[in-house]
Amino acid sequence: MNNYIIYEQPITENVRNFLKCEYLDEKFNCAVKQHDMWSIKSSISTLIEMSDFIFRINIKIELLKDLEKNLHLLEILKKNNSIELSDYDKFYTEMQSNIDKLNSTDCSPSRSITDNDFLMQIKSKSHIPAGDNFFDMPSYLNFLSSNKTFILENINNWYSPFKPIFISSILLLDFKRTISKFEYFSSNDSYFEMKLDKSDKTDLVRIKLEKNINIYPDISVNPQNINIMFKTSYGANRQSKPIEEKLDFGISLSNIK
Structure with missing residues (x-):
């Protein structure tokens, strides 16, 4: 499973x-x-x-x-x-x-x-x-x-x-998924930033999280950085807010060769 x-x-x-x-x-x-x-x-x-x-x-x-x-x-x-x-x-x-x-x-x-x-x-x-x-x-x-x-x-x-x-x-x-392997990181709070190699041209970012923890990534990418804000949803209206706890996750980058 x-x-x-x-x-x-x-x-x-x-x-x-x-x-x-x-x-x-x-x-x-x-x-x-x-x-x-x-x-x-x-x-x-x-x-x-x-x-x-x-x-x-x-x-x-x-x-x-x-x-x-x-x-x-x-x-x-x-x-x-x-x-x-x-x-x-x-x-x-x-x-x-x-x-x-x-x-x-x-x-x-x-x-x-x-x-x-x-x-x-x-x-x-x-x-x-x-x-x-x-x-x-x-x-x-x-x-x-x-x-x-x-x-x-x-x-x-x-x-x-x-x-x-x-x-x-x-x-x-x-x-792309087969040749792009996951590396594992920890964020101390809701925000994570990764510097990108200028020679790489990333075309797909993949984030792996455990199921059933009610946390999801809000991802933005520019030529220099990947920025991730980890959020959780709460209440009947499924409102969102940044998490406050440490989070372990995997990240995989597919690059244009």
Whole structure:
């Protein structure tokens, strides 16, 4: 059982986008696996959210650049004996495969949503509180009441164009997490500061804390420092305040090479 929470703070825009892709993919897969009507409805809402997010950015180009860059980094790590051979083989194979898949994908995966009148009708109602109800959209209830195999086939077809983007994003994040090890520190009170090496370009900060201690990090980063304010929540309104006690925690930095 995992006794820790890992909080992640993206520093660069591309890592922020990769984390958003991972978040959307996890939300979609969690919902679609449940098979009940409300979970399926949630998975469709997430598909629409995916489409809106991907439509706004050219993430395919970002992913291809990062995959190529990290293939080069893999070779450096292997040469320096800084990565397990099994990890090297795994990441090298998967990165090459994802580069090929991205290069063969449509530049506009959102079209699987935007070209679908049924889904766009749902989207047009979703910004209204309770707008995606069944009495205003009987076609939605009809779809959700269909055979489960039919429903999942449609949903997976709508999701399929996004899959290479989300898999590549998750792969890059897994690589960053694998090669960035935790170091452990103690803060005497709520505030912790770490100086950064000017030659390093940090793109992801990860903080490891024990579970069930009701403490979380508020992280800010600039080119010289990482600043962390550890806070706790209290009361029915979950108000926040800095902690006063000593705290042991882990910190991991992913750097752009």
